[in-house]
Amino acid sequence: MATRPVLLTVEDDPAVSRAVARDLRRRYGDTYRVVRADSGPDALAALRELTVRGEATAVVLADYRMPGMTGVELLEQAMDIAPTAKRVLLTAYADTDAAIRAINEVDLDYYLLKPWDPPEERLYPVLDELVEQWARNARPSFEGATLLGHQWSAGTQELKEFLARNQVPYRHLPAADAAAVMEAATLTEADLPAVVLADGQVLRQPTLRELAERCGLATTAGSALYDVVVIGAGPAGLGAAVYAASEGLRTLMVEQEAIGGQAGQSSLIENYLGFPRGVSGDDLAQRARDQAVRFAVEALTTAQVVGVEPRGDGRVVRFSDGSEVTAHAVVLATGVAWRRLAATGADAFAGRGVYYGAAQHEAAGCQGEDIYLVGGANSAGQAALHFAKFADRVVMLVRGGDLRHSMSEYLVARIEAQPRIEVRPRTEVVAAQGDGRLQRLVLADRAAGTEETVAASRLFVFIGASPLTDWLDESFLRDRHGFLLTGPALLDQERRPPPSWPLNRDPYHLESSVPGVFVAGDVRAESVKRVASAVGEGAMAVTLIHRYLETI
Structure with a gap:
């Protein structure tokens, strides 16, 4: 400005x-x-x-x-x-x-x-x-990226979330103001979504990788060899990267979307130690990123890892663009992704009224609206309270009969005291409808056995998560839900490691079925799904890495 x-x-x-x-x-x-x-x-x-x-x-x-x-x-x-x-x-x-x-x-x-x-x-x-x-x-001049695209476009939503979650200053112009910029940049409707950078560069329908590169975010590794490669930049990955780099290990942190992971989309985290008034997910992520940079962590964005495999004493990390790096040890902190809503038509409106998770930047767009939210855990409760500051009404659709079954008591009490929040138990979304964007929801009341159609322009979904482990080969053992097994969970009833385990010692507590590859955070089987525990596991993984490096 x-x-x-x-x-x-x-x-x-x-x-x-x-x-x-x-x-x-x-x-x-x-x-x-x-x-x-x-x-x-x-x-x-x-x-x-x-x-x-x-x-x-x-x-x-x-x-x-x-x-x-x-x-x-x-x-x-x-x-x-x-x-x-x-x-x-x-x-x-x-x-x-x-x-x-x-x-x-x-x-x-x-x-x-x-x-x-x-x-x-x-x-x-x-x-x-x-x-x-x-x-x-006059409006003050703006120094940052300008996003041009229709509000109800999935492509526009993807670029908006990427810019916001990566802390890139941007503005999304309303149609009236966008017309002048489009004419000046000789853009047509076919070019949208487009991004105009602060130096005047115009990107027509950019990929996230192209946008990251033009915004100055690193997308490729600067070296072929590292002490530690951390895959995933949520709380667990950030914790591992900060502790590894602070202890003198050359560290590369790789993230496919945005630093902060799923926690970075949280509107408010109130039970994290040291923040008595709470902290937003993106604020916590930015603080951790600044800390990682201070310790010389090299961070990559929009870099997709497609494989991890042993090669001698090293562990090779392969990327989708064909490049690879070698590390003495690897930390898998890929986290989880929100489960998709099974309602008829929901996939067609993803990014056009149906959203998974809820970052802070979405709330302002809900001013004066009635919005719907699916889920009954802490993440859904925090989002409902945040949206209630902007929306006229927030309707929570809860599959179970009581919020207390899956939500912390302090959140339940605040939700019950908030007049703008309505909780509808035993209610599910069975269909999403609209013309080019979400306009209606069909809701089923399982207790009454009835259905009704309600007007709705935005639906935010928080219905549990699935681990991001499909890209790993069969040498990485998982439980029946796809979460990675580590340490004691790898041992059989006679306390023996799996037949594929090549060493004459048992796996360390956070070590996967591939020696030298450790797992931290939500992607690990039987982990506690909390930000504090994820950060703690990231730090613990570095301690175990030191122990591992002493043996090779």
């Missing part, structure tokens, strides 16, 4: 152009940036570039007589690119009739006669009034 607004002057006579710019800088140079153009086409090109980059143009001063395009023609076209800019025509006395006509034809704000000496009497009083009028209604 720091760039100065622009005063654009358009004059084909170099001497006059320099004189105009000199007088403007003398009076307004501290608060405005003076930009010169020597023709109408050049001025329009400059306006487009400024608009695409999110810079505000306060005033356009154009000479009436210019070859190729008159000042009136220029100011008329400038209205479409920078509609809020004040328009001033510079004209000689002989052309005053044309200037007067232009006031009505192109909504001209003022015309100035040349020469304007002394400027203190004939130039500055006019411009002072115009810039004051402009400043009263």
